[in-house]
Amino acid sequence: MNTVLVVDDEAKILDIVKSYLEKSGYRALTAGTGKEALAALRSNKVSLLLLDLMLPDFSGEELCRKVRSESDMPIIMMTAKVDEESIIRGLRIGADDYVTKPFSPRQLMARVAAALRRADGPSSGTGPGEGRNLQRSFPRILSWEALSADTGNRRVTKNGATLPLTPNEYKILILLMSRPQKIFTRDEIIDSIKGDDYDGFDRAIDSHIKNLRQKIEDDPRSPRYILTVYGMGYRFGGEDGL
Incomplete structure (x- = not known):
């Protein structure tokens, strides 16, 4: 049974979300502050975090950064901030998805299920069309120069050191490495790694x-691995990638 931790300072939201999670077959934990959330994370094996951005002791963004520095568990932000920049900032610091308040509990359950499916690994094949075929055809080992990915163990290393990638970062990298020199549009990346259950931008x-x-x-401002093809999308920089 997957355990989901819900962090929000509104008791009503905690009660509603916990009830829907338990009806959906999950073990649900709740926390009303960032400190309570950290204590729950340290004493339980949590599979997914539902995180409000506005907490009474410290911000959801701060908690997200801390969790992401230690874990690649899926994080879905629950926020009343509906402007695009706030959402992008949340994704930038490590969130995998977001819902804006007020939200439909049924939609939230669908997003929880989708995030956990994606976290299961590339072999689950969540995307339609070419993306789904790609998910099934990844070689066990992908490597170029100092970068290596073992898709069987979901482990990415550089110069032998394991890199702490989030689930979405991992899937994007594996997708690009699987077809070196192919230019992937943003829509293709979304379709391939997230599937029909994603409605982001x-x-x-x-x-x-x-x-x-x-x-x-080595230098993010002058990338060698993931290259931008302006007006089109992204590609992996290796000559053959394998």
Whole structure:
């Protein structure tokens, strides 16, 4: 049974979301502050975090950064901030998805299920069309220069050191490495790694790419691995990628 931690300072939201999670077959934990959330994370094996951005002791963004520095669990932000920049900032610091308040509990459950499916790994094949075929055809080992990915163990290393990638960063990297020199549009990346259950916008992909470059590139401002093809999308920089 997957355990979901819900962090929000509104008791009513905690009660509603917990009830829907339990009806959907999850073990649900709740926390009303950032400190309570950290204590719950340290004492439980949490599979997914539902995180409000506005907490009484410290911000959801701060908690997201801390969790992401230690774990690649899916993080879905729950926020009343509906402007695009706030959402992009949340994605940039490590969130995998977001819902804006007020939200439909049924939609939230669908997003929880989708995030957990994506976290299961590339072999689950969540995307339609070419993306789904790609998910099934990844070689076990993908490597170029100092970068190597073991898709069986979901482990990415650079010069032998394991890189702490989020689930979306991992899937984007594996997708690009699987077809070196192919230019992937933002829509293709969204379709391939997220599937029909994702209704985000293409700038979210740019945020994930920026975060990924910070982790894999020697100089993120002059990338060698993930290259931007202006007006088109992104491609992996290896000659053959394998």
